[in-house]
Amino acid sequence: GAVVSQHPSRVICKSGTSVKIECRSLDFQATTMFWYRQFPKQSLMLMATSNEGSKATYEQGVEKDKFLINHASLTLSTLTVTSAHPEDSSFYICSARDREPNEQFFGPGTRLTVL
Amino acid sequence: GQNIDQPTEMTATEGAIVQINCTYQTSGFNGLFWYQQHAGEAPTFLSYNVLDGLEEKGRFSSFLSRSKGYSYLLLKELQMKDSASYLCAVQDSNYQLIWGAGTKLIIKP
Numbered sequence: 273g274a275v276v277s278q279h280p281s282r283v284i285c286k287s288g289t290s291v292k293i294e295c296r297s298l299d300f301q302a303t304t305m306f307w308y309r310q311f312p313k314q315s316l317m318l319m320a321t322s323n324e325g326s327k328a329t330y331e332q333g334v335e336k337d338k339f340l341i342n343h344a345s346l347t348l349s350t351l352t353v354t355s356a357h358p359e360d361s362s363f364y365i366c367s368a369r370d371r372e373p374n375e376q377f378f379g380p381g382t383r384l385t386v387l
Numbered sequence: 388g389q390n391i392d393q394p395t396e397m398t399a400t401e402g403a404i405v406q407i408n409c410t411y412q413t414s415g416f417n418g419l420f421w422y423q424q425h426a427g428e429a430p431t432f433l434s435y436n437v438l439d440g441l442e443e444k445g446r447f448s449s450f451l452s453r454s455k456g457y458s459y460l461l462l463k464e465l466q467m468k469d470s471a472s473y474l475c476a477v478q479d480s481n482y483q484l485i486w487g488a489g490t491k492l493i494i495k496p
Contacts, residue, residue: 306484315474315488316430365429369482375420376484381429 274300276368278379285356286387293351293382295366301346302368306376307339310363322349356386389413391487393475398493399465407460407473407490415480421449421460422474424489430474433460462492470494 275298285291295305304323308316320341322328328341340352349368353360363383367376390412399405411419418437422430436442436451436458448461460473475487 315486318483318486321483363427375432375435378429378431383427 274298274368274370274377276302276366276377276379278366278382280382281380282383282385284385284387287357288355290352290354291356291384293353293364293366293384295349295351295368295379297347297368297370297377300368300370302349302370303346304369305343305349306367306369307341307349307351308365308367310365310381316365319351353384356384358386360384361386389477389479389485391475391477391485393473393487393490395488396491396493398495399462401465401467401494401496403465404461404463405465405492407462407475407492409458409460409475409487411456411458411475411477411485411487413477413479413485416453417478417480417482419449419451419458420476420478420484421447421458422476424472424474426471433473465494467494467496 277296279294307319310316318331319334320328320330322341322343324343324346330336343349363381365381366379369376393409420435421433423433424430434449436449441450446463451458472489472491474489476484
């Protein structure tokens with residue numbers, strides 16, 4: 273299957289700082305990328321859908337000014353958590369969908385810990 | 388509203404067979420996925436069903452009945468490494484995945 277990478281895999285930061293997470297599709301062009309958040313023992317929660325070259329569509333309850341998403345190319349989307357707080361600590365996972373819409377390929381995830 | 392139901396936890400014995408059920412109510416249907424997720428890792432794809440019937444892939448099989456809004460994942464010859472959470476997800480009319488909460492499968496020797 274297709275490969276999606278995420279960087280960094282783990283990040284620890286101080287409260288109030290901003291953190292950028294990259295999601296790359298390595299061997300295909302992803303017209304759509306999805307950002308998920310997963311709290312311990314809970315299911316994946318879709319945060320936003322990112323289409324290349326256009327603004328991201330955020331799910332209800334997700335602050336677009338706090339979680340900045342940029343999908344500048346067909347192989348890269350970034351999620352920036354601005355002014356992070358301890359409650360933002362979570363496992364952030366991206367996925368990418370290529371031109372065949374029947375499968376999403378997941379990145380390995382980024383564990384964010386905000387102190 | 389959209390809803391995916393699956394059992395929270397199941398326990399099975401190594402070498403046995405286990406069936407994990409999933410029922411769904413969604414706005415539109417463009418396929419049902421099963422993913423495996425080990426603790427601390429991202430989900431990995433197991434199966435995809437869009438037509439009624441059974442899809443077999445090695446030790447894992449997945450069944451779908453669209454009229455009943457029902458699917459199951461069947462795991463045979465269970466191994467200790469199969470201990471994980473199994474997530475059922477339905478792709479709705481907008482091709483977004485609607486996720487179940489996952490079933491934690493515990494394998495005992």
